[in-house]
Every structure is written in structure tokens, then in C-alpha cells.
Amino acid sequence: MSSRSQRSVLPGFGLTLGFTIFYLGLIVLVPLSAAFLRTFGMTWSEFVAAVASPRVLASYRVSFGASFAAASVNMGFGFLVAWVLVRYPFPGKRIVDALVDLPFALPTAVAGIALTAVYAKNGWVGQYLEPHGIKVAFSEIGVFVALTFIGLPFVVRTLQPVLEELEPELEEAAATLGAGRWQTISRVIVPQLFPALLTGFALAFARALGEYGSVVFISGNMPMRTEIAPLLIITKLEQYDYRGATAIAVVMLVASFVLLLLINLLQKWSRRYHRV
Numbered sequence: 032m033s034s035r036s037q038r039s040v041l042p043g044f045g046l047t048l049g050f051t052i053f054y055l056g057l058i059v060l061v062p063l064s065a066a067f068l069r070t071f072g073m074t075w076s077e078f079v080a081a082v083a084s085p086r087v088l089a090s091y092r093v094s095f096g097a098s099f100a101a102a103s104v105n106m107g108f109g110f111l112v113a114w115v116l117v118r119y120p121f122p123g124k125r126i127v128d129a130l131v132d133l134p135f136a137l138p139t140a141v142a143g144i145a146l147t148a149v150y151a152k153n154g155w156v157g158q159y160l161e162p163h164g165i166k167v168a169f170s171e172i173g174v175f176v177a178l179t180f181i182g183l184p185f186v187v188r189t190l191q192p193v194l195e196e197l198e199p200e201l202e203e204a205a206a207t208l209g210a211g212r213w214q215t216i217s218r219v220i221v222p223q224l225f226p227a228l229l230t231g232f233a234l235a236f237a238r239a240l241g242e243y244g245s246v247v248f249i250s251g252n253m254p255m256r257t258e259i260a261p262l263l264i265i266t267k268l269e270q271y272d273y274r275g276a277t278a279i280a281v282v283m284l285v286a287s288f289v290l291l292l293l294i295n296l297l298q299k300w301s302r303r304y305h306r307v
Contacts, residue, residue: 066284069277081278086254087263091282093174094260098239101178102186106232109186110224116187117194131188134181139244146177147249169251174259177245182235189231190224197223230297237290241283 070078081087115121116128134142150157150167157167167173197220206215221228243261250257260283267276 063284066277066280069274070281073274073278077274078278081275082282086258087260087279089255090258090260090263090279093171093257094240094283095286097171097174097178097259098236098242100175101182101239102232102236104179105182105186105235106228109183109231109235110190110228112183113187113190113194117191118199131184134184139181139242140248142180143177143245143248146173146180146245150176150249168249169253169257171257173249173251174246174257177249178239178242181242181245182239185234185238186228186231189234190227193224193227226297226300230294233290233294233297237287237294240290241287 073081112131116124116131147154147168149155150160150173152158152161152166152168154168160167165172167176241261243259243265246259247262250259250262252258252262260279264276264279264283267273267279
């Protein structure tokens with residue numbers, strides 16, 4: 032009786048698992064394996080030359096550096112946005128909540144064009160920044176702005192469920208015991224949210240690392256300065272340098288896989304932390 036009930040919990044598990052593995056293998060593993068297999072035709076010296084040339088290293092610095100900076104800023108401001116949306120009622124709250132998801136729905140090319148129009152020399156914001164020597168469009172700052180724009184929802188949506196479960200009574204108890212506002216934030220709130228903050232940071236960082244459409248318009252695509260790794264891959268493909276493009280893609284693929292593994296570990300840690 033018990034064994035029959037256990038088998039009936041997930042009817043057709045073996046068949047559905049087989050379809051799942053087949054689908055993931057066909058859609059995900061086969062294309063990714065093709066990228067690795069193409070690099071096998073290169074010698075080690077050729078591979079190193081393709082992924083470690085000065086121009087490629089500069090694109091790594093731009094991609095990883097701007098992604099890390101954008102994710103760090105989003106971790107702070109995403110916390111503030113999530114806190115306001117969860118803890119305070121105010122007119123237009125649903126509109127603000129919907130605007131947070133706008134980078135999810137907006138095509139990245141549209142986002143890039145819009146940001147360029149706003150921060151260009153004659154743009155709505157850029158015209159006031161340029162006289163002060165602050166150039167956003169077609170500079171490293173533009174890359175940072177674009178990656179911050181597309182990464183914010185990942186932090187906000189990761190923090191919101193955790194904040195909703197965080198009881199306000201904890202803050203009241205801390206205040207009753209004599210804790211100040213900053214002590215309550217640093218010793219009561221942040222430790223509870225830290226796993227979710229790390230997860231949101233990792234998701235925003237991983238998303239920014241693979242971004243292309245919004246950055247390609249506002250960055251100016253200047254080699255050694257504002258050229259990102261995904262753009263360099265496209266450039267090499269246009270030059271029929273398929274091996275070079277594949278080699279760079281493999282490096283980015285390994286970096287993305289490590290980030291996804293880290294995200295899964297952080298999520299597992301977060302669930303264990305909240306159960307304790």
C-alpha cells in the first residue's frame with residue numbers, strides 16, 4: 032500500500048525525466064558542446080593567443096569590471112527599492128512595482144537607444160553633465176549605466192519575498208532593547224537578508240556579464256576602452272575568425288557556469304539559513 036502510494040506521487044516520472052534530459056540536451060548541451068569541440072581543433076598556444084591578446088583582455092576588464100560595479104550598486108539601491116515596496120504604502124505603488132520589471136520586458140536594443148538618447152551630449156540629462164566634464168554616453172560610465180539598468184530587477188525581486196517574511200516585530204524588539212536605527216539595520220535586518228542580497232548580486236552580475244544589446248549603443252564600442260567581450264565575439268564572427276570568437280565564447284561560458292553554480296549554492300544556503 033505504501034509503496035503504491037509512493038509510486039503514484041509523480042506518475043510517469045521516468046518518462047518525464049527522460050523527456051526533460053532529452054530536451055535540455057538538445058537545446059542546451061548540444062550547442063554548448065559544439066563551442067567546446069570547435070576549440071579542440073586549436074593548439075594550446077593558439078587558444079591562449081586568442082583569449083589573452085591585449086584587446087581581448089581589455090574587453091574582459093570592461094565586461095567583468097562594469098558588471099561587478101553595476102551589481103554592487105544594484106545590491107544597495109535594490110535593497111532600498113525592495114524595502115520601500117514591501118514596507119510602505121503610497122500612491123502609485125503598483126505603478127512603481129511594475130516599472131521595476133520594465134528592463135525584463137524591454138528589448139535590450141530599445142533600452143540602449145533610450146539610454147543613449149538620454150545621456151548623449153545633447154540628451155535630456157547629458158546636456159547638463161557635459162559642461163561639468165561628465166561624459167556618460169560613449170564612455171565607460173555609459174557601460175556601467177546600461178548594466179545597472181538591466182540588473183536592478185534581479186536584486187529587487189530576489190529580496191522582496193524575503194522582506195515580506197521578515198517580521199516587523201524584530202525591529203520593534205531591537206528598538207525596545209535600546210538599539211539605534213543603524214544598529215537595527217546592521218545587526219538585525221542585514222544578517223537576515225544577507226543570503227538573498229548575495230543571490231541578487233550574483234544574478235545581476237551574471238546577467239550583466241552576458242549583456243549586449245543595451246551596451247552596444249551607449250558604449251561607443253571603442254577597442255581597449257569601451258568594447259565588451261560579447262561585442263568582440265560578434266566582431267570576430269564578422270571577420271570570419273570563428274576560432275577566435277569560439278575561444279572567447281568558451282571563456283565567457285565557463286565564467287557563466289561558475290556564476291550559475293555559485294547562485295545555486297547561495298540559494299541552497301539561503302533556504303537552509305531561513306529554515307534554521
